[in-house]
Amino acid sequence: MPLIAQLLTVFLFSCLSFAARGEKLRIVTEPWAPYVYEENGKSLGLDYETTAIVFKRLGIEVDWQFLPWKRCLSMLETGQADGALDIFHSDERDATLLYPSEPLSEVEFVMFYANERPHPFRTLDDLKGLTVGTSPGYLYSKDFSESTLFTREPAPTHEANFGKLVRGRIDLLITDRRVGQHLLDELGIRDKITENPTVISRQSQFLAVRRNAGMDLLVQRFGAELKRFKREPAYAELSARYGAGPGVQAAATTTEKTVEQQESGAQ
Incomplete structure (x- = not known):
């Protein structure tokens, strides 16, 4: 790899390394069992646990907040949150949010x-x-x-x-x-x-983040690691526990008309 490319890669990774800056990624979501919810003070759910595993592998700490959906949207709009868990893709939100190529669930x-x-x-x-x-x-x-x-x-x-x-x-x-x-x-x-x-x-759910500096690389890394994890037996076991199939049929959802969609901007 040329020296300039190596330096650029190091710079990009340092820009988005929340751990290196001593910061946590602020993620908001609404309880949406069995995808994400709290029980006896413990955070659970297919998409929550999947996301937590992926972020742990990436070395990124997360500050989770469980709130009503409209509050989640407001926090994203005002910059009080970096991203949201379990949102549907909306063309109107592409200007403010980044979505990984790999969805969490359908x-x-x-x-x-x-x-x-x-x-x-x-x-x-x-x-x-x-x-x-x-x-x-x-x-x-x-x-x-x-x-x-x-x-x-x-x-x-x-x-x-x-x-x-x-x-x-x-x-x-x-x-x-x-x-x-x-x-x-x-x-x-x-x-x-x-x-x-x-x-x-039918609609795919994603983790989405605000379009801030370095977030595009974070989304790429998250999507790649998520796709890798979903091929592992651990993900199949997690899916079975929450009554979901072992995979997400993302392609089948992209052309379907959404009747209910959680508004992006937070979830």
Whole structure:
């Protein structure tokens, strides 16, 4: 390698070495079990544990904060956070955020309805006159967000949305399949709620960071190490523990229309 190239490489690595500067990478995220959550004071989840392992291998310390999603977005916008865990790619956010080439996981968005008030459906047109529970700070597809066929009603938390569904205050709610299934068990309402089998959309989740000096190299290193880790038996075991497949079908998600997308800027 020519001397100039060697010096440039050393300079770039020194720019992004948080450990060398005695700093921690500030990452924000919203509890989103089973991908990322806290239990008895311990941080857990498929994407959290995967990210923590990758950062440890890169020698980067992380300061984690678990906050409501809208607060996560605000912290990214104001520079109070360096990045966010489990965000969907958004073209509008490319100007401010950097995404690794390798996603962390893939989500499938579906609807849930109360057994006492069943509302099975196949297309959005079948939702005419109904009220669908949504989440504040989440970015939905244009078709879903602008449809006049049904009403969208936000709730402060995913748990609150399921509570409204059980009480009949909404007709359906939209969320990720695994997140919904996890909450059915956590809230003890599996006998009251049914998942509609129609998949509204599939989308990959990423770790994204703000476009600061040296972050482009950090993203490249993170993506490469993540891809390497996902080929190991340890990742397959981690995926199985959280009810996910051993791999992420990233290519299949890039051309699909997203009905629910966590707004970039934090998550």
